[in-house]
Amino acid sequence: MRVAVAGSSGLIGTALVAALRADGHEVVRLVRRIPAARDEFRWDPETGSIDRRALRGADAVVNLCGASIDEHRWTGEYKQHLRDSRIDSTDVLADAVVKSGVSTLVNSSGVHYYGNPGDRVLDETGSPGDGFLAQLCVDWEASTEPAAEAGTRVVLLRSGGVLSRRGGILGKLKPLFVLGLGGRLGSGRQYLPWISLEDEVAAIIFAITETSVRGPINLVGPAPVTNAQFTRAYAKVLDRPAKFVVPEFALNAVFGEFAREGILAGPRAIPAALEKAGFKFQHNTIGEALEWAANR
Numbered sequence: 001m002r003v004a005v006a007g008s009s010g011l012i013g014t015a016l017v018a019a020l021r022a023d024g025h026e027v028v029r030l031v032r033r034i035p036a037a038r039d040e041f042r043w044d045p046e047t048g049s050i051d052r053r054a055l056r057g058a059d060a061v062v063n064l065c066g067a068s069i070d071e072h073r074w075t076g077e078y079k080q081h082l083r084d085s086r087i088d089s090t091d092v093l094a095d096a097v098v099k100s101g102v103s104t105l106v107n108s109s110g111v112h113y114y115g116n117p118g119d120r121v122l123d124e125t126g127s128p129g130d131g132f133l134a135q136l137c138v139d140w141e142a143s144t145e146p147a148a149e150a151g152t153r154v155v156l157l158r159s160g161g162v163l164s165r166r167g168g169i170l171g172k173l174k175p176l177f178v179l180g181l182g183g184r185l186g187s188g189r190q191y192l193p194w195i196s197l198e199d200e201v202a203a204i205i206f207a208i209t210e211t212s213v214r215g216p217i218n219l220v221g222p223a224p225v226t227n228a229q230f231t232r233a234y235a236k237v238l239d240r241p242a243k244f245v246v247p248e249f250a251l252n253a254v255f256g257e258f259a260r261e262g263i264l265a266g267p268r269a270i271p272a273a274l275e276k277a278g279f280k281f282q283h284n285t286i287g288e289a290l291e292w293a294a295n296r
Contacts, residue, residue, distance in 0.1 A: 006030040007064030045089040055100035065089035090143035098150040113137035116265035123272035155207040159219040160193025183244030188228030191266040196289040217273040
């Protein structure tokens with residue numbers, strides 16, 4: 001297949017491009033700078049421009065664009081940046097796949113679509129939750145509707161936290177755990193949706209190539225865990241103590257609104273659509289995923 005990837009320089013995008021090429025697929029990358037390689041084509045989501053040659057003959061477009069939700073405190077300006085970085089890119093690509101006749105659009109979203117429903121188990125039929133992140137995911141997914149209405153097969157990747165040695169949530173947590181400063185966040189009862197980078201990439205390729213898959217899919221491991229369970233599992237893998245507790249008031253003071261929605265809250269989501277379609281996880285438990293990430 002010929003696959004165009006936007007957001008190919010990030011943690012997931014880099015691994016996805018390598019895996020697609022290893023499987024024998026042709027990959028072209030959409031970049032915002034002047035192209036520096038034969039497989040790169042320029043686009044600019046802010047102006048809506050895209051080099052149409054990028055999608056010529058493409059079987060699928062994968063959109064992984066989106067500014068990090070945890071890099072800055074959520075000021076009004078940064079919240080608008082989070083929205084623009086996701087919705088503008090999706091608007092442009094949804095229009096481009098229709099005009100270019102691309103049959104499949106695989107677009108990022110987030111598992112925070114569901115908000116914080118507590119202990120309730122959520123598959124892809126779950127309703128959207130409340131808060132900024134949930135509404136962001138709702139609007140993000142809605143940006144793909146013009147493509148779906150035109151007959152494009154659209155897959156929405158409601159991804160949890162990606163576990164990788166090279167970055168993601170472990171990139172921030174590992175130094176603390178190695179120093180013996182790890183511990184649960186708040187009560188620890190909130191769920192922490194997770195998936196290994198290996199399974200994340202394999203699931204995206206599955207979504208590209210398995211034409212029966214469409215609509216939202218939860219990119220999360222099959223065994224949900226709370227923050228406290230995650231903390232114990234990671235401490236065990238690293239053979240380090242994790243006795244500290246970061247109180248809610250401290251997290252709220254440092255991270256503000258992001259702490260309430262992205263750290264102290266999380267849905268108990270399961271990958272029902274993926275498993276029903278026949279996808280097989282390499283890492284079925286948090287322990288397996290953390291061992292894999294620690295030992296790569």
